[in-house]
Amino acid sequence: MANITVHINGVAQTLDVEPRLLLVHLIRENLNLTGTHIGCDTSSCGACTVLMDGRSVKSCTVYAVQANGKEIMTIEGLAQGGLHPLQEGFKEEHGLQCGFCTPGMIMRCVDLLERNPNPTEDEIRWGISGNLCRCTGYNNIVKAVEYAAKKMQGAEVPAAETVA
Amino acid sequence: MIPQAFNYEAPTTLAGAIALLQKYGSDAKIMSGGHSLIPMMKLRLATPEHVIDISGIKGMEYIHEEGGYLKIGALTKEVALEESKLIHSKYPLITDATKMIADPSVRNLATVGGNLAHGDAANDHPAVMLALRASVLASGPNGDREISIDDFFLGFFTTALEPDEILTEIRIPIPPARSGGAYLKMERKVGDYATAGVAVQLSLDASGRCHQIGIALTNVSAASMRSTRAEEALRGQTLSDDLIQKAATMAAQDCDPNADLRGSVAYKRSIVKTLVTRAIHSAVERAGA
Amino acid sequence: MSPDFDPIEAHLTMYMTTQAPHAIRTVIALVAGHVGLSEEKIRVIASDIGGGFGGKVPVYPGYVIAIAASVLIGKPVKWIEDRMENLQADSFARDYDMTCELAATKDGKIQGLRIKTLADHGYTDAAANPSKYPAGMFSICTGSYDYGVAFTEMDAVYTNKPPGGVAYRCSFRVTEAVHAIERMVDRLALEIGKDSAQLRMENFIKKEQFPYHSPLGWEYDSGDYGPALQKAMDIIGYDELRKEQAEKRKNGELMGIGICSFTEVVGAGPSKDFDILGIKMFDSAEIRVHPTGKAIARFGTKSQGQGHETTYAQIIAQELGIPDEHIHIEEGDTDTAPYGLGTYASRSTPTAGAAAAVAARKLRDKARKIAAYLLEVSEEDLEWEVGKFFVKGAPEKSKTIQELVFAAYTNHPQGMEAGFEATHYYDPPNLTFPFGSYICVVDIDKETGSIKIRRFVAIDDCGTIINPMIVQGQIHGGLTQGLAPAMFEELIYDEDGNMLNGSFMDYLVPTSVESPKWETGHTITPCPHHPIGAKGVGESPTVGAPPAIANAIIDALSHLGVTHIDIPITPLKVWNILVEKGVIEAV
Ligand SMILES: Cc1cc2nc3c(=O)[nH]c(=O)nc-3n(C[C@H](O)[C@H](O)[C@H](O)COP(=O)(O)OP(=O)(O)OC[C@H]3O[C@@H](n4cnc5c(N)ncnc54)[C@H](O)[C@@H]3O)c2cc1C
Ligand code: FES
Ligand code: FES
Numbered sequence A: 001m002a003n004i005t006v007h008i009n010g011v012a013q014t015l016d017v018e019p020r021l022l023l024v025h026l027i028r029e030n031l032n033l034t035g036t037h038i039g040c041d042t043s044s045c046g047a048c049t050v051l052m053d054g055r056s057v058k059s060c061t062v063y064a065v066q067a068n069g070k071e072i073m074t075i076e077g078l079a080q081g082g083l084h085p086l087q088e089g090f091k092e093e094h095g096l097q098c099g100f101c102t103p104g105m106i107m108r109c110v111d112l113l114e115r116n117p118n119p120t121e122d123e124i125r126w127g128i129s130g131n132l133c134r135c136t137g138y139n140n141i142v143k144a145v146e147y148a149a150k151k152m153q154g155a156e157v158p159a160a161e162t163v164a
Numbered sequence B: 001m002i003p004q005a006f007n008y009e010a011p012t013t014l015a016g017a018i019a020l021l022q023k024y025g026s027d028a029k030i031m032s033g034g035h036s037l038i039p040m041m042k043l044r045l046a047t048p049e050h051v052i053d054i055s056g057i058k059g060m061e062y063i064h065e066e067g068g069y070l071k072i073g074a075l076t077k078e079v080a081l082e083e084s085k086l087i088h089s090k091y092p093l094i095t096d097a098t099k100m101i102a103d104p105s106v107r108n109l110a111t112v113g114g115n116l117a118h119g120d121a122a123n124d125h126p127a128v129m130l131a132l133r134a135s136v137l138a139s140g141p142n143g144d145r146e147i148s149i150d151d152f153f154l155g156f157f158t159t160a161l162e163p164d165e166i167l168t169e170i171r172i173p174i175p176p177a178r179s180g181g182a183y184l185k186m187e188r189k190v191g192d193y194a195t196a197g198v199a200v201q202l203s204l205d206a207s208g209r210c211h212q213i214g215i216a217l218t219n220v221s222a223a224s225m226r227s228t229r230a231e232e233a234l235r236g237q238t239l240s241d242d243l244i245q246k247a248a249t250m251a252a253q254d255c256d257p258n259a260d261l262r263g264s265v266a267y268k269r270s271i272v273k274t275l276v277t278r279a280i281h282s283a284v285e286r287a288g289a
Numbered sequence C: 001m002s003p004d005f006d007p008i009e010a011h012l013t014m015y016m017t018t019q020a021p022h023a024i025r026t027v028i029a030l031v032a033g034h035v036g037l038s039e040e041k042i043r044v045i046a047s048d049i050g051g052g053f054g055g056k057v058p059v060y061p062g063y064v065i066a067i068a069a070s071v072l073i074g075k076p077v078k079w080i081e082d083r084m085e086n087l088q089a090d091s092f093a094r095d096y097d098m099t100c101e102l103a104a105t106k107d108g109k110i111q112g113l114r115i116k117t118l119a120d121h122g123y124t125d126a127a128a129n130p131s132k133y134p135a136g137m138f139s140i141c142t143g144s145y146d147y148g149v150a151f152t153e154m155d156a157v158y159t160n161k162p163p164g165g166v167a168y169r170c171s172f173r174v175t176e177a178v179h180a181i182e183r184m185v186d187r188l189a190l191e192i193g194k195d196s197a198q199l200r201m202e203n204f205i206k207k208e209q210f211p212y213h214s215p216l217g218w219e220y221d222s223g224d225y226g227p228a229l230q231k232a233m234d235i236i237g238y239d240e241l242r243k244e245q246a247e248k249r250k251n252g253e254l255m256g257i258g259i260c261s262f263t264e265v266v267g268a269g270p271s272k273d274f275d276i277l278g279i280k281m282f283d284s285a286e287i288r289v290h291p292t293g294k295a296i297a298r299f300g301t302k303s304q305g306q307g308h309e310t311t312y313a314q315i316i317a318q319e320l321g322i323p324d325e326h327i328h329i330e331e332g333d334t335d336t337a338p339y340g341l342g343t344y345a346s347r348s349t350p351t352a353g354a355a356a357a358v359a360a361r362k363l364r365d366k367a368r369k370i371a372a373y374l375l376e377v378s379e380e381d382l383e384w385e386v387g388k389f390f391v392k393g394a395p396e397k398s399k400t401i402q403e404l405v406f407a408a409y410t411n412h413p414q415g416m417e418a419g420f421e422a423t424h425y426y427d428p429p430n431l432t433f434p435f436g437s438y439i440c441v442v443d444i445d446k447e448t449g450s451i452k453i454r455r456f457v458a459i460d461d462c463g464t465i466i467n468p469m470i471v472q473g474q475i476h477g478g479l480t481q482g483l484a485p486a487m488f489e490e491l492i493y494d495e496d497g498n499m500l501n502g503s504f505m506d507y508l509v510p511t512s513v514e515s516p517k518w519e520t521g522h523t524i525t526p527c528p529h530h531p532i533g534a535k536g537v538g539e540s541p542t543v544g545a546p547p548a549i550a551n552a553i554i555d556a557l558s559h560l561g562v563t564h565i566d567i568p569i570t571p572l573k574v575w576n577i578l579v580e581k582g583v584i585e586a587v
Helices: A023-030 A085-092 A102-115 A121-127 A139-152 B014-027 B037-042 B078-083 B085-090 B092-100 B112-117 B125-131 B228-234 B241-254 B265-286 C021-035 C061-073 C083-089 C138-142 C174-192 C196-203 C225-236 C238-250 C308-320 C348-375 C401-410 C468-488 C540-560 C571-580
Strands: A002-008 A011-017 A049-052 A055-058 A071-073 B007-009 B028-031 B050-053 B063-066 B069-073 B135-140 B143-148 B153-155 B166-173 B179-186 B196-204 B210-218 C002-006 C011-016 C042-046 C096-104 C110-120 C149-157 C254-263 C283-289 C295-299 C327-331 C382-385 C388-391 C394-400 C421-426 C435-444 C451-461 C519-522
Touching: A011 A023, A023 A049, A049 A102, A055 A102, A085 A102, A085 A139, A102 A121, A102 A139, A121 A139, A139 C468, B014 B028, B014 B050, B014 B135, B014 B166, B028 B037, B063 B085, B078 B092, B078 B112, B085 B092, B092 B125, B092 B179, B092 B196, B112 B125, B112 B166, B125 B179, B125 B196, B125 B210, B179 B265, B196 B265, B210 B228, B210 B241, B210 B265, B228 B241, B241 B265, B265 C571, C002 C061, C011 C021, C011 C061, C021 C042, C021 C061, C096 C174, C110 C138, C110 C174, C138 C149, C138 C174, C174 C196, C174 C254, C174 C540, C196 C225, C196 C254, C225 C238, C225 C254, C225 C435, C225 C451, C225 C519, C238 C254, C254 C540, C283 C308, C283 C348, C295 C308, C295 C348, C308 C327, C308 C348, C348 C382, C348 C388, C348 C394, C348 C401, C348 C421, C394 C401, C435 C540, C451 C468, C451 C540, C468 C519, C468 C540, C540 C571
Parallel strands: A002 A071, B007 B050, B028 B050, C011 C042, C110 C149, C295 C327, C451 C519
Antiparallel strands: A002 A011, A049 A055, A049 A071, B063 B069, B069 B166, B135 B143, B135 B166, B179 B196, B196 B210, C002 C011, C096 C110, C254 C435, C283 C295, C283 C421, C382 C388, C388 C394, C435 C451
């Protein structure tokens, strides 16, 4: 057993964990934050994406002990007095259907926009290429990220256009 | 997917890490970014009794030029390479390759040292470093030794590192003026390991002839390899389309791919030929020919 | 899934990710009723937990074992399946070997179709088909074209693979049927040297022919195929593309244009023909409006991300005039929801959506009676405008739906049943037949075989569109799921039956980079028999995309004598063909 302190969504949590405990299991099982999902066994899908010290990581490919002393943010910690612009973007632009990929997708995009506040469509597509979505065909995820990018730069974003 | 239980150590100094390696011997595994090791542990393809996490060791994450070399700390993350202006402007080959490695979240943790030390011919940096004529620095109980990259990859998942050695730095000779490089990778989808990958780094002399060239290949042999025959065919020559084709064919003949889900042997060889040709053209263009 | 058996109450609660909670409950009661799992003691709760796409319809062995374990130990048990287990042991969609023959006159008038299929169904059949349709609705294979005769037969075989035949985002074998006919039409075009768009236009069933009786026995409800194809051609610039292709061919470059003009059959189904294990394939809605005019509506279906909460609320809002934000939608709890067969086969809007409209209309009728009573006029003197009844010629004399609902609880006419609730079990008179035309343009890198989808235009006609954004989202997603089997996804076995690609490292789910930027549009040909004219849309794109993509790739190679390539069409396959045709040389 290792004793670790992890700051999850701003709250320090001190726990005894087995070294082999994966961060995703710490988050889901020990801390009951089930917004972070597991979609594969091979680090391929990104459903488990969280922020570690501000950078997106696949929490199924990180041991909980590696997060000792680090800041972890999950989807549950993102909304601060109202939805985060990305959450709003996914809602407005219909960027999710079943929602399974969504928490991971959004956490990935927090990092993406942090480093590249005004990405092109191509940059968004490459930026989310480690996150699989089975439902949306990605078009509206791209739009959701564009929406958030605009919003985060202070622009008024018009309500989603009527489509089809 | 739960790995087998293990003992976890997180030394904060290089000396401490080496001491642990000496103590635990072959039962221990170094972990840098963990993005090759942990997936293998989850599938129980790797079952080390001790995992020595070196990511907390300070001073092993850097990218700078010094004494004629580009020096990259072993713990430098892929994302740092990807974002480095220095790399982008002078070592486009590295930028090309880095962008094709896995996906952004993996690149946030995976390290260049781990990518080389893993000794996996499917990884992309080995070919990059072979083409760049790099060397690596290994630190062990008896101090540091520099290993030429040509002597580093010994075979299938085998490197020249001793069990108690840690790879600490990668050194790349600063390319002369009129140099260029490119990395091209055929993959089944984004994030996949290469069906075949090709790294080319070259420099041209004043008359536009190929002065120096490195050509190396990903995932078409048990260990990442250079195609020295192709290099020799081009060194000192004016790079005509014809000659490039010839050299590319040599590279394709010299590699030794396996048939697998990514393709047949003939297919992979042909991909190598095409990618070598294209990478040389792109490198020449970048060299400002 | 987590069964939780309470030994004292002999009550089983199952939390699970099923698409058909009611059917699951009944199945369990039917097979285990005699050991105490009686239907009133079983509660299935399907909450929001990821997409379904057909894979979450069947009862899996893991469910049974978990239930047995919970009953045995009297404690909750959780059965989880990791991705590798899922890929290796779960039911797969299809392994179809189809031999197709199309008869036509020399100038391309289609005369008849014959398809013989050998279908691998694994060690046990996983196809949850309607009872009377052991081969699903494969007989839609005659497609969008008008001709008199067709024959199809299918042999299903058992093998040592996992259970096969899940209708993956497909209304029971329509994907295969559409692939067969749409490939054959392209094959015919090639054979007689006619443009494939032209050939389709000439053979389409005409608008006036609907309702159309297909040679294999379906009654197509409505359709207008030409305009959909024309629209797709206009958007993509079909004629210019063909010119560009001719130029490129001269230079040895490979570019292809592929069309698919599919007809779908969804919305199962009319009780005279459709049942699963004898349970008729109706679906249901129950609307309960509270005194303050706010409603809860429950359904026998279960959204897997299709946005039922939005669509159903909109239908009720439209019919009843209660704002959709005041309508709470609930599905998936067998203790509270009315009985229904669930969500799959694009059936939710055609069945439960229709049930919502009919139930809402029942309530509107009741509201009319109350309005007549309150306004002291006869019912015939009242006019409905969304949200209120008013007296003909005296619009100032009116009652809003909220006032009428309140009256139903506080001041209803004597003799009338109090309250404001309605339930409807909708038994569709026919299936619905959405259609569309898709056009795909690909560029092929001759030396590597790499295929790039340059553009993809999808024109869908799903009848009345209730929520454009949801419909468009369904289409985007379905297109990527159609791209998957066309170019990437396949379960690969060696000769001994071992799966070679049982993880997401090698089972290649397309990412945002492989997936092109889909361009969508629509035509609207309402369904004549659905209360609001809607047809269902979820599966059209999964069904329509694979042949469009395959046709495009094959078109790019057709001048070399290539007439067919099995999907998935990978760069490796294309490269092999190019070598074989002498276009390139292997090292
Ligand atoms: C989904 C996914 C996709 C990927 N795709 C690609 C790809 O396309 N191309 C590619 O190149 N890579 C790919 N990778 C691998 C990724 O880049 C690896 O993380 C990287 O190769 C190893 O770096 P690491 O720091 O994670 O090493 P670790 O996993 O920590 O270590 C790898 C091995 O090297 C040893 N080691 C690590 N550091 C040292 C050191 N300093 N000294 C001595 N030994 C050391 C370890 O003991 C271990 O055996 C992928 C990984 C994942 C999870
Ligand atoms: S669970 Fe799939 S990448 Fe982590
Ligand atoms: S919304 Fe269902 S997986 Fe992305």
